[in-house]
Amino acid sequence: MKKKINILITGAGSAVGQGIIKCLCKRRSKLNLIPSDISPLNAGLYFLKKSIIIPKVEQNGSLNKIIMLLRKIKAKALFVGSEYEIEFFSKNKNIIEEKTNTKIFVCNYENVKKGNDKYKTHLFLKKNNFLTPETFELEKKNNYKIFKKIKFPCYAKPKIGTSSRGVFVIKSLKDFQDLKLDNKKYVIQNRAGDKNKKEEYTAGLFIDKNKKIFGPIIIRRIIKNGTSWTSEVIKNKKFSEYLRKVSYKFNSEGSVNFQFYEKKGLPEIFEINPRISGTCSIRSYFGFNEPEMYIDHFLNDIKLKKPEIKMGMCLRFNQEIFIDNFNFKKIKTNKGKKVNAKIKQWF
Structure with a gap:
């Protein structure tokens, strides 16, 4: 039996990190998924058998500590699940990959800086004559x-x-x-969009090493506390063609996401996020699985096929993880090791 490869996922306490874990779970016969976070009090650490506490990236010496950790666990790839860590891993991608045998799935530093800064995003869109508020x-x-x-x-x-x-x-x-x-x-x-158009959209595309664009998957959504709470996958030819043009100009690799409202039948974009989205698990259900694309293409050098995207709706709800016979004092020192954690199936 072929040995599983180790995949580290950071930000296990975030929607993005947890979404990545969900997207890759059906590959667990081939992948050993290792959730990680800076705090032992994040639920995503206890989804699977093993997890790891990692240092805050802003701490002194964090780069060397992360390099040593990746060597120790022999990680073949690292997914960045925390939005706060994107810039760090993008900036240090080359040095980490040179000193470990780990592929860092993150966008290039220039585009991360452009996407993280709302004013730079606006200037990029305006310069290239794309709609932006x-x-x-x-x-x-x-x-x-x-x-x-x-x-x-x-x-x-x-x-x-x-x-x-x-x-x-x-x-x-x-x-x-x-x-x-x-x-x-x-x-x-x-405010972006026409006054009578109140629906907000998020769209995701994936760009391979040869700059071939896959997608978009377009989701009309209702947001609650910064997260897509109600999500409907839709088809819109004009939106799709327009977003592919923006992606081509943005000139990135891997995942890129656009937030927009409709204006005169086209997307008026107010945000670009060159990273995996918090809706990635929703997208994967409807046929657009970006974490799997990263593994297949950027790690295993497999040529990607056009995703078959289904239409449908997702309604999110809260869920709990229960840890028996464990208290706060112990969990602070447990550092994410295997514990008796379980997700109760209520229904």
């Missing part, structure tokens, strides 16, 4: 100029941020003047 960097010296250009309601968003964390809706000039932000840099962004 007006976006302004919020600074004291230019606030007066912004007053004249914004349309209410608009949004104050962290210039660099994930999901809907730290986003404020601004309904009037008074709201704008009263805006009290933390020390982060912010942008002001007009």
